[in-house]
Amino acid sequence: xxxxxxxxxxxxxxxxxxxxxxxxxxxxxxxxxxxxxxxxxxxxxxxxxxxxxxxxxxxxxxxxxxxxxxxxxxxxxxxxxxxxxxxxxxxxxxxxxxxxxxxxxxxxxxxxxxxxxxxxxxxxxxxxxxxxxxxxxxxxxxxxxxxxxxxxxxxxxxxxxxxxxxxxxxxxxxxxxxxxxxxxxxxxxxxxxxxxxxxxxxxxxxxxxxxxxxxxxxxxxxxxxxxxxxxxxxxxxxxxxxxxxxxxxxxxxxxxxxxxxxxxxxxxxxxxxxxxxxxxxxxxxxxxxxxxxxxxxxxxxxxxxxxxxxxxxxxxxxxxxxxxxxxxxxxxxxxxxxxxxxxxxxxxxxxxxxxxxxxxxxxxxxxxxxxxxxxxxxxxxxxxxxxxxxxxxx
Amino acid sequence: xxxxxxxxxxxxxxxxxxxxxxxxxxxxxxxxxxxxxxxxxxxxxxxxxxxxxxxxxxxxxxxxxxxxxxxxxxxxxxxxxxxxxxxxxxxxxxxxxxxxxxxxxxxxxxxxxxxxxxxxxxxxxxxxxxxxxxxxxxxxxxxxxxxxxxxxxxxxxxxxxxxxxxxxxxxxxxxxxxxxxxxxxxxxxxxxxxxxxxxxxxxxxxxxxxxxxxxxxxxxxxxxxxxxxxxxxxxxxxxxxxxxxxxxxxx
Numbered sequence: 001x002x003x004x005x006x007x008x009x010x011x012x013x014x015x016x017x018x019x020x021x022x023x024x025x026x027x028x029x030x031x032x033x034x035x036x037x038x039x040x041x042x043x044x045x046x047x048x049x050x051x052x053x054x055x056x057x058x059x060x061x062x063x064x065x066x067x068x069x070x071x072x073x074x075x076x077x078x079x080x081x082x083x084x085x086x087x088x089x090x091x092x093x094x095x096x097x098x099x100x101x102x103x104x105x106x107x108x109x110x111x112x113x114x115x116x117x118x119x120x121x122x123x124x125x126x127x128x129x130x131x132x133x134x135x136x137x138x139x140x141x142x143x144x145x146x147x148x149x150x151x152x153x154x155x156x157x158x159x160x161x162x163x164x165x166x167x168x169x170x171x172x173x174x175x176x177x178x179x180x181x182x183x184x185x186x187x188x189x190x191x192x193x194x195x196x197x198x199x200x201x202x203x204x205x206x207x208x209x210x211x212x213x214x215x216x217x218x219x220x221x222x223x224x225x226x227x228x229x230x231x232x233x234x235x236x237x238x239x240x241x242x243x244x245x246x247x248x249x250x251x252x253x254x255x256x257x258x259x260x261x262x263x264x265x266x267x268x269x270x271x272x273x274x275x276x277x278x279x280x281x282x283x284x285x286x287x288x289x290x291x292x293x294x295x296x297x298x299x300x301x302x303x304x305x306x307x308x309x310x311x312x313x314x315x316x317x318x319x320x321x322x323x324x325x326x327x328x329x330x331x332x333x334x335x336x337x338x339x340x341x342x343x344x345x346x347x348x349x350x351x352x353x354x355x356x357x358x359x360x361x362x363x364x365x366x367x368x369x370x371x372x373x374x375x376x377x378x379x380x381x382x383x384x385x386x387x388x389x390x391x392x393x394x
Numbered sequence: 395x396x397x398x399x400x401x402x403x404x405x406x407x408x409x410x411x412x413x414x415x416x417x418x419x420x421x422x423x424x425x426x427x428x429x430x431x432x433x434x435x436x437x438x439x440x441x442x443x444x445x446x447x448x449x450x451x452x453x454x455x456x457x458x459x460x461x462x463x464x465x466x467x468x469x470x471x472x473x474x475x476x477x478x479x480x481x482x483x484x485x486x487x488x489x490x491x492x493x494x495x496x497x498x499x500x501x502x503x504x505x506x507x508x509x510x511x512x513x514x515x516x517x518x519x520x521x522x523x524x525x526x527x528x529x530x531x532x533x534x535x536x537x538x539x540x541x542x543x544x545x546x547x548x549x550x551x552x553x554x555x556x557x558x559x560x561x562x563x564x565x566x567x568x569x570x571x572x573x574x575x576x577x578x579x580x581x582x583x584x585x586x587x588x589x590x591x592x593x594x595x596x597x598x599x600x601x602x603x604x605x606x607x608x609x610x611x612x613x614x615x616x617x618x619x620x621x622x623x624x625x626x627x628x629x630x631x632x633x634x635x636x637x638x639x640x641x642x643x644x645x
Contacts, residue, residue, distance in 0.1 A: 351472075
C-alpha cells in the first residue's frame with residue numbers, strides 16, 4: 001500500500017519493520033560504506049527524556065527548543081506571524097510525505113518509528129519573513145537516542161530564513177527534517193552541528209523543491225564524535241535552484257560524513273555544491289555526493305566540487321562523487337581535490353616574518369573562507385563566520 | 395664599513411645535489427651589490443638559502459646578518475631579524491586578503507622589535523600611500539594576495555612589502571623578469587627610493603638592464619656555484635657585451 005494512503009500508526013509500524021529488517025548499516029551497505037554504524041547495534045537505545053537545563057539562545061530571532069529531540073514549547077518563543085506549528089500525528093499527509101522520502105534500509109527509519117512526536121512547521125503562502133527562525137536542538141543523555149521529526153512546509157511564494165543548531169550533551173541525535181517547498185518558495189537554511197564530543201549525530205534532511213523554488217542551504221559540521229549530515233534533495237519542478245554547500249572541521253578522532261543525493265527530476269533546474277573539509281589529527285572525513293538527472297530533466301546544470309585540506313598525516317579522507325545522467329542536454333560537473341597546505345605558500349608567508357603556526361592558520365582560514373562565502377543570507381553568514389572565527393580553527 | 399651581510403664560504407645543496415661551492419660575499423650597510431650569472435649558476439638557490447627555505451640545506455660555511463648567524467633560524471625568524479627576499483615567482487594566496495596579509499607581516503616584525511601592533515586605520519593610509527607610489531590601485535589592495543595579479547603587479551607588490559617591512563637587508567631575486575620597460579622603471583624607482591645609509595641590497599639578475607636602473611656599488615659573477623669575478627658596475631656592462639662565456643674563461 002503506498003505510504004500516502006496510510007494512517008500514522010501504520011506508517012510508524014512500517015518503519016519499525018523496515019528497521020528491524022535492515023538493522024544498523026554495516027560497511028557492506030553502499031550508502032554507509034565509509035560510515036558503518038553496526039557498532040550501534042551492540043546496545044539498545046532507549047529514548048532521551050527532556051528536562052535538561054535551558055540553554056541561552058546563540059542567535060537572534062524566535063527560537064524553537066528541542067530537548068532530547070522533543071519540542072519544549074515552554075522554552076520556545078512564540079512563532080512570528082506567518083508560521084504555524086502542528087503535531088505531525090494530526091497531519092497524516094505530512095508524515096506520509098516524510099516516510100516516502102526515507103529509503104527503506106536507512107537508519108532514519110528508526111527515528112521515524114520511535115520519535116515520540118513530530119511537528120509540522122508551516123509557512124503561509126506568500127509570507128515573507130526576513131527574521132531567522134532558530135531550531136535549537138539541546139539536551140541528550142548518554143546511551144539514549146534523541147530522534148526528532150520535523151517537516152517544514154513553505155507555502156507558494158513564501159520566503160524564509162531557517163537556522164538549525166545541534167548542541168546535544170550526549171547520546172545519539174537523530175534529527176529527520178523535511179523541507180517541502182511549494183511553487184516559488186525561497187528558503188535560506190543553515191545547519192550548525194556542534195554536538196558534544198560524547199554525542200553521535202545522524203541527521204537526515206529530505207527536501208523537495210517545486211517549480212521556481214530557490215534553496216540555499218549550508219551545513220557546518222564541527223562537533224560530535226561521529227556525525228553524518230545527509231541531505232536528499234529533489235528538484236521536482238522546472239526552473240528551481242538548489243545550493244547545498246558544507247564545511248566540516250575534523251579534529252582528534254572525529255568522524256565527519258557529508259552525504260548528499262541531489263535528484264534533478266524536472267527540466268531547467270540548477271544545482272550547486274561546494275563541500276570543503278579540514279581534517280587534523282586522526283580525524284576522518286567522508287563526502288559522498290550523488291547527482292541524478294532524470295531523462296526529462298533537460299537543460300540541467302549541476303555542479304559539484306569537493307575540497308579537502310589535510311593538516312595531519314594521520315587524517316583520512318574518503319570522497320565519492322557519483323553522476324547518474326539519463327538526459328542528453330545537461331551541463332554537469334564534479335571535481336574532488338585532497339591536499340595538504342602548500343609548502344610554497346607557507347614559505348611565502350614565513351619569509352615575511354609570519355610565524356609558522358600563524359601562517360598555517362592564515363592558510364586554513366583562507367581555505368575555509370571560500371566555503372563560508374557560499375552562505376547567501378547575511379545573518380546566517382555572519383553567524384557561522386563568527387562561530388568559525390571564535391573556534392580559532394587552524 | 396660595518397658588514398651588514400656576511401656570507402662565509404657558503405656551501406649548500408638541494409636534495410642530493412650540491413649547488414653552492416663556497417661563496418664569500420660581504421655587503422656593507424648602505425651598499426647595493428649585484429649578483430649576475432647564467433642559468434643554473436646557483437643564483438636562485440643562493441636567494442632561497444639566504445631566506446631559509448625548507449629543502450635548501452647549508453652543508454658548510456655560514457651566513458651572518460649584523461654579526462648573527464642565520465643558520466639555525468627558520469625563514470620567519472630571519473625575516474623578523476631584518477632579511478627580506480623579493481621573490482622571483484611570488485605565490486598566489488587565494489582567500490588571504492592583501493590587507494590582512496600585510497598587517498600580519500608588519501605586526502610580526504613589530505612584535506619582534508617589542509613595538510605595539512599597528513593602528514588599523516593609520517595602517518590602511520600608510521599602505522595606500524606606499525601603494526600609490528608603485529602604481530598599485532586600491533582595487534588591487536582589496537584582492538587576495540597575488541591572486542589574479544599580472545607578472546608586473548606581482549613584482550610591484552613585492553616592492554610594496556619591502557617598503558612596508560623596511561628590512562635592513564633586501565635580496566631581490568630576478569625582480570626584472572617578466573617586466574616590460576615601463577614596469578621595470580616603476581619597480582626600479584621603488585627600489586631606489588629604499589636605498590639608504592643603513593640598508594643593504596643584493597640584486598640578483600641574469601641581465602644587465604636592471605642594473606642601469608638600480609646602479610650597484612659592486613657586481614659579482616656567479617658561475618657553477620662560486621663567485622668567479624667581482625668588480626664595479628662596469629663589470630655588468632662587460633657581461634652585456636661579451637656574455638658569460640668570456641667571463642668564465644677569464645676566471
